[in-house]
Amino acid sequence: MAEKVATRDAYGNALLTLGAENPNVVVLDADLSKSTKTADFGKKYPERFFNMGIAESNLLGTAAGLAAAGKIPFASTFAIFAVGRAFEQIRNSIAYPKLNVKIAATHSGITVGEDGGSHQAIEDVAIMRAVPNMVVLVPADGEETRQVILAAAKYYGPVYIRMGRLAVPLLFGEDYNFEIGKANVLKEGTDVAIMANGLMVSMALEASEELAAEGISVGVVNVASVKPLDIETIVRIAKQTKAIVTAEEHNIIGGLGSAIAEVLGEKLPTPMVRVGLKDTFGESGRPQELLEKYGLTKSDLVKAVREVLAKKLR
């Protein structure tokens, strides 16, 4: 079993690197710094850390002002509060003037677990993706998170970074290379490809291995950059496999699956099956149990692959 690290922990560490490298990096939180893992930055660079209290609208609005005055603010809270409570501050104070704010949201998806449906953002990618000027990134593991955070800091403009609470397997080493706007083909396949992001990537790799034993060749593409989307790679892989499964810990409406369906619908209509939450809220429970209950496991991916293969052969 691979070592596991929560993407939020990797975020906290990446902030320390950034803090040392760039004096313009500042961090804001809304009374969740121990959970979002911004607290270590706060301890090391107290003068560049602003706890805004439980006031997310003001958190994002203040970040906009800091960015307008030349800072690179990372604004952190749970995904539900950043995108939900402060949507219009993100839209009008950050994205509309294209200010250099990084919205680093943790506790996305149902693997928030016990806190329940009220705290599980399942629509955040859909909402952020629809906002002009916004870059949307969903890292799969600790190393990719580190690279995503550093890339976001280098890029000028608003970025939404979606991270999780749950520890997930480490997939990548330092030789891995994340770039905004690029998908990473982790495994070439000929029969079908799973295009996934976040914690579904490790499951996609496992599903691919299981199916390989049956002689089904399943490619795996990590689409951490939901926006901008790597259209070229997506079309190339779809051309190769002629069947696509998408996988995300997000509502089936508006997220990664939708983004890929939009691209393929226009460029290369391809049989698809989307794995995600089936337009339903989550609930309280252990993360693993919830993933099973809501159909976000390796076996759900295996099932989806069989389903899409049947469509392909029709």
Add this chain to the structure above:
Amino acid sequence: MTTMALKRIANTLRQDIISMLVTSKSGHPGGSLSAAEILATLFFREMRINPKDPQWADRDRFILSKGHAAPVLYAALAEKGYFPKEELQGLRQTGRMLQGHPDMKKTPGVDMSTGSLGQGLSAANGMALAGKLDGKDYRVFALLGDGEMAEGQIWEAAMASAHYKLDNVTAVLDLNGLQIDGTTESVMCSSPLAEKWRAFCWHVIEVDGHDIDALIGAFAEARQVKGKPTMIIAKTVKGKGVSFMENQAGWHGNAPSVEQGEQALTELQEEALTLG
């Protein structure tokens, strides 16, 4: 600049507001006219700015949190020389720089995009925090509306300005008493405002928002206040300077017709004659 000169500028801003709204056939006259003295005093006396260098890192910042009053800001920026006055006639027209609400990406001199009420003070705080971090002595001014006092984010931001001791933030409240649906008292009572802001640990100054000397004094006082932000509550008249617009909620967001514009300009030109 002398008080009389600032009065003349306020009059000019009002004339420009009327003429640009007549041309654009849309926009918000009432809350633009009420803020003419406030902007004249800020842009032509109080603020450290350079129209030749709108992005100057050490400049004072101005945020029009009540973004619908964009015409008065545009009039002030044009008068100050940020862009040619002819641009004012492009207000709200396709492809032109003067958007219905301030857009920092399109208009030189606009420090923050605003328009959705309640968001300006948070941005002011962010700029002020950045200034303190960088050891810069620039100041940040935000003009708020009284209808806007109903927005929760204003009070979140008010708390934060005081918490972070942002004495480089000066807010001005354009207390004209009217909003779209009627008086602020009838729509959503926000009084007592001075007490509220004091309770949020701000230094509060109450002035007549059309009295240039009082405004000059209030800004001078704000500059001396250390360790806390200052709120200048400026009592104003919505639609000030145009007889048929004064104290009429109906003139919040309707442009005058050509005839109404002519009458308004006549009144303002007559006033200008009294200003030497």
